[in-house]
Amino acid sequence: MDEREKERYSRQILSPSIGEEGQKKISKVRVLQIGAGGLGSPFAYYLVAAGIKELTIIDNDTVSLSNLQRQILYNETQIGMEKVTAAKSVLSKLNSDVEVNVYKDLISYETIDKYINKQDFIVDCSDNFATKFLVNQTAIKHNLNCVIAGIKDFFGQIITIKPKKTACYQCIFSPPVTDNSMEGPLPVIGVTPGILGTLQALEVIKTTLALPNLENKLLMVNLLDISFNIIDVVKSDNCICSK
Numbered sequence: 360m361d362e363r364e365k366e367r368y369s370r371q372i373l374s375p376s377i378g379e380e381g382q383k384k385i386s387k388v389r390v391l392q393i394g395a396g397g398l399g400s401p402f403a404y405y406l407v408a409a410g411i412k413e414l415t416i417i418d419n420d421t422v423s424l425s426n427l428q429r430q431i432l433y434n435e436t437q438i439g440m441e442k443v444t445a446a447k448s449v450l451s452k453l454n455s456d457v458e459v460n461v462y463k464d465l466i467s468y469e470t471i472d473k474y475i476n477k478q479d480f481i482v483d484c485s486d487n488f489a490t491k492f493l494v495n496q497t498a499i500k501h502n503l504n505c506v507i508a509g510i511k512d513f514f515g516q517i518i519t520i521k522p523k524k525t526a527c528y529q530c531i532f533s534p535p536v537t538d539n540s541m542e543g544p545l546p547v548i549g550v551t552p553g554i555l556g557t558l559q560a561l562e563v564i565k566t567t568l569a570l571p572n573l574e575n576k577l578l579m580v581n582l583l584d585i586s587f588n589i590i591d592v593v594k595s596d597n598c599i600c601s602k
């Protein structure tokens with residue numbers, strides 16, 4: 360680590376739970392991020408600020424006015440731009456030492472494998488159930504650490520998965536029988552993805568450092584009454600992750 364890096368990350372290096380050794384581990388982490396919206400904005404910000412090695416972002420959307428209420432990566436001058444292009448511009452200015460790769464694509468079971476390249480994590484920052492199951496299955500197939508969060512209104516949930524070792528998303532939830540991607544927009548207060556996306560970045564960092572994380576634990580967040588509840592979950596012998 361050179362002097363500039365020591366200064367840049369000095370406040371987290373000061374943490375007894377991180378130190379220079381921890382920072383070196385963080386600086387080697389490669390993350391594949393699916394979705395660059397409400398969850399993906401703070402997620403990308405905090406990981407790039409923390410000094411990971413590489414962040415690859417996939418998203419298929421363009422920035423619109425109604426995004427700005429919660430998707431804090433973007434601003435009014437970027438309306439109409441591809442989100443991945445706008446995100447790369449912002450994140451590269453924040454920390455030019457982090458390699459930010461972006462792809463405009465609608466991820467599917469047919470296309471996702473080509474983006475798997477030496478990543479340590481795949482993280483779901485999407486806004487729909489179908490993609491969360493896709494990310495979960497991809498994590499199991501390629502043995503990638505995985506963090507999945509979901510939000511609606513003032514509520515959220517998040518889990519971290521170590522494939523084949525801890526409970527996966529599908530151990531807990533059943534895949535949707537109908538395509539819900541055509542449903543209308545869900546209600547959401549911007550702070551909710553702000554908190555859950557930030558927690559996703561925290562999970563990547565803590566998993567990297569082997570600190571206590573949300574493996575086998577589903578964190579349920581209720582921001583109306585400010586309650587954070589952890590539900591212990593167990594890996595299912597009948598699940599795809601046990602085959």
Ligand SMILES: [Zn+2]
Pocket residue numbers: 526527528529530531594595598599600601
């Ligand atoms: Zn499972």
